[in-house]
Amino acid sequence: MPFPKNSKEQDYAVNSSTNVAPPWQDANPATKPVKIATLILILIVSLASNLLLILVVRRNVNKRMRTPNNYFILNMAFSDILLVLYVVPQYITMTACDMQWLIDGMAGNILCRFSFFIGQMPMLVSTGSLFFITLDRFFLVFFPLRKIITLHTARRIMAAVWTFALLLAAPLLAMSRLTEIRSGIFFCTFDFSLVIFVINYFLFCYFFIIAIPILTIIIMYIAIGFKIKQGISPGNQLPSHQERRERVTHKVLAMLVAIVVALIVFRFPLILSLIACFTGSISICSSFNLLFAAWLLTFANTGVNPLIYFIFNEQFRHGAILILQEVGRCCFKGTNEVHAIQPGAHQMTGSLKHE
Secondary structure, rough: HHHHOOHHHHHHHHHHOOOOOOOOOOOHHHHHHHHHHHHHHHHHHHHHHHHHHHHHHHHHOOOOOOHHHHHHHHHHHHHHHHHHHHHHHHHHHHHHHHOOOOOOOOHHHHHHHHHHHHHHHHHHHHHHHHHHHHHHHHHHHHHOOOOOOOOHHHHHHHHHHHHHHHHHHHHHHHHHEEEEEEEEEEEEEEEEHHHHHHHHHHHHHHHHHHHHHHHHHHHHHHHHHHHHHHHOOOOOOHHHHHHHHHHHHHHHHHHHHHHHHHHHHHHHHHHHHHHHHHHHHHHHHHHHHHHHHHHHHHHHHHHHHHHHHHHOOHHHHHHHHHHHHHHHHHHHHOOOOHHHHHHHHHHHHHHHOOO
16 A cells, blocks of 8 residues: 555655664664563553452442442543553553564454554543542532432443543544555554544544543632632631541542642643644654653553552552452461461471381
8 A cells, every 4th residue: 555645654664665763663672671571560550459449449348438439430440451451461562572563464453443442542531530530529519418429320420431432532443554564564553644634633632531621620629629728717617527527628639639640640741742743743753762651651540540549548548458458368378377287297297207
């Protein structure tokens, strides 16, 4: 298939024919083991922390974990697991093989398209879940006597978030494709013949699906902060139970702010890099280390989210400790039994020797 005029694919073809390092090829292969080890570490930490988060809510140790807010947190956990299970192993393989796609044919093309699709969808689900986490907290602070978002409503919202993310990420199935650069060498890339559509798509996602919801979240945080400040202003003494409630609200607010900061720090570099790439920045498109760092931050965010909850939320932390203690007792039970049997075994051995 001929390359479109002035496309990045044409640039790659020229580079390949002149033995110049192609786009997305690591200029420093010596760092490849470190990058692969980092990806494997992120995969392990993310799976372990998100599964632990899900178990904490599922076990419902203190009978107070099954709330609409925690359901939205679970929504984020499931989306993060989907991302790391499908995309990270592929990225480990491509990092080891200079970003080449090892599977060709129809199966390779399908996997390529789903790689971009599943890579985008969890990010949309995380943003939507974070928005409703903040909205639920906003309602609890401003309308404490009204239960606006119930468990039933939360389940409906979760289904709507996944449906919306699926529909919004669906165009990536058409925008991505498997490209044979040279005989037997394949890359999973965007279809640059649709470059205008690709640019508009990412601009839409960045401004309307990422930036505007986060701006709305920040506004809600400011409103919650003013509400809390009014409640604890000098001369306005609160009963002890209200003071405890305000302290809990402060902790929850700090946790949500940490999540938003993490979302911006870990997710935005990839979005900005892709936008810069598709608006004509060849240097960014061809920089393996820059794109690797952007993807690495995106993957790392999946492990950071549950750690934030374990750090800032006492209920999550308590539930996690109980589960880890149970796992520890289960794992070391056999070892303890062996140590308990060993003294008797030594005595029996000694008696046999005397005989």
